[in-house]
Amino acid sequence: MATISDIAKQAHVSISTVSRVLNYDDSLSVTEATKRKVFETAEALNYTKYKTKQQKRRKQKSNKSFEKNIALFQWRQEDEEFDDLYYMSIRVGAERAAQRMGYNLIKASTDSALLKSVAGSICIGKFDAPTIKRILQLNENAVFIGSNFPLKNFDTINSDYEQAAELALKHLLKLGHKKIAFIGAEEHDNLHGYRQYRTPVVNTYRDLMRHYQLFDERYFYVNNNARLSVQLGQKLTHEALRSWEKRLPTAILAANDAMAIGVINELTAQKITVPAQISVIGINDLSFAQYLNPPLTTVKTFTEEMGEVGMITLQRRIERPSIAQRIVLSTELVIRQSTAAPRLTD
Numbered sequence: 001m002a003t004i005s006d007i008a009k010q011a012h013v014s015i016s017t018v019s020r021v022l023n024y025d026d027s028l029s030v031t032e033a034t035k036r037k038v039f040e041t042a043e044a045l046n047y048t049k050y051k052t053k054q055q056k057r058r059k060q061k062s063n064k065s066f067e068k069n070i071a072l073f074q075w076r077q078e079d080e081e082f083d084d085l086y087y088m089s090i091r092v093g094a095e096r097a098a099q100r101m102g103y104n105l106i107k108a109s110t111d112s113a114l115l116k117s118v119a120g121s122i123c124i125g126k127f128d129a130p131t132i133k134r135i136l137q138l139n140e141n142a143v144f145i146g147s148n149f150p151l152k153n154f155d156t157i158n159s160d161y162e163q164a165a166e167l168a169l170k171h172l173l174k175l176g177h178k179k180i181a182f183i184g185a186e187e188h189d190n191l192h193g194y195r196q197y198r199t200p201v202v203n204t205y206r207d208l209m210r211h212y213q214l215f216d217e218r219y220f221y222v223n224n225n226a227r228l229s230v231q232l233g234q235k236l237t238h239e240a241l242r243s244w245e246k247r248l249p250t251a252i253l254a255a256n257d258a259m260a261i262g263v264i265n266e267l268t269a270q271k272i273t274v275p276a277q278i279s280v281i282g283i284n285d286l287s288f289a290q291y292l293n294p295p296l297t298t299v300k301t302f303t304e305e306m307g308e309v310g311m312i313t314l315q316r317r318i319e320r321p322s323i324a325q326r327i328v329l330s331t332e333l334v335i336r337q338s339t340a341a342p343r344l345t346d
Contacts, residue, residue, distance in 0.1 A: 075125020
């Protein structure tokens with residue numbers, strides 16, 4: 001595991017700067033370029049690549065056989081990636097895999113003239129239906145990472161967020177928590193579905209808590225159409241604390257790690273200690289999670305591997321077109337210091 005010192009050395013900044021950047025310290029005055037360097041260095045140093053002899057042989061063959069361009073479509077642009085490093089992490093994995101496989105990733109938009117010379121497209125994020133249609137019209141060889149729209153003639157890569165939410169909640173239940181709040185958001189404009197809530201994490205929370213007869217509407221805070229971010233996590237937590245007054249939950253599940261930072265920051269600002277008074281758990285286990293104060297318990301989604309599997313799937317589609325695939329990667333609970341058993345007084 002990379003340390004803050006490792007990140008500071010490679011990014012050419014101080015240890016204090018790294019710590020404050022990774023904890024989203026609003027009082028820190030550094031350039032966006034410095035922040036980007038810190039986050040990308042953290043991702044790179046914590047990226048554990050899996051390789052087999054078969055993959056190595058495929059790499060050798062690919063380097064000789066393919067000198068092709070791949071269009072890279074990003075739902076989150078560079079200046080937006082700081083709000084949710086999930087997509088930056090996927091991009092890092094895709095870029096590394098493309099380089100290893102002998103492809104050139106070219107950042108593109110749907111009106112880009114460069115698309116006439118690409119072999120396919122790798123698309124990262126929750127694109128809406130019209131954008132998906134335009135991308136496929138430009139090139140039918142496309143893989144979408146993170147989209148939940150129904151399959152037509154493209155492949156998708158996702159993490160198992162139902163499993164992630166269940167792992168998080170069952171960890172809290174095992175610790176003895178019953179008053180478990182949820183703080184999150186959904187971006188309905190970029191989601192497909194017919195239920196009131198469209199993301200697996202939100203629906204799994206509601207279903208599982210109802211199954212155990214523990215669901216309490218007062219502890220359910222979801223913005224129906226907003227971006228998951230540190231700022232939103234802090235805002236919703238502020239609103240929730242005002243409504244809860246003395247009826248505090250003993251634990252909070254945040255929709256992702258960025259939201260969890262906002263939750264912890266607001267609890268700390270209100271002098272509520274984590275995890276002594278309220279445990280906090282996130283989802284994704286992005287590079288900064290281990291450096292938070294306290295280090296964040298979360299559920300790991302293998303984001304870099306999502307980018308890598310996306311590139312492998314795209315290469316397969318380019319070489320041997322077949323039926324569309326929906327590939328779902330597993331998740332894994334990572335226990336750190338932001339969760340503990342509830343106090344007996346609760």
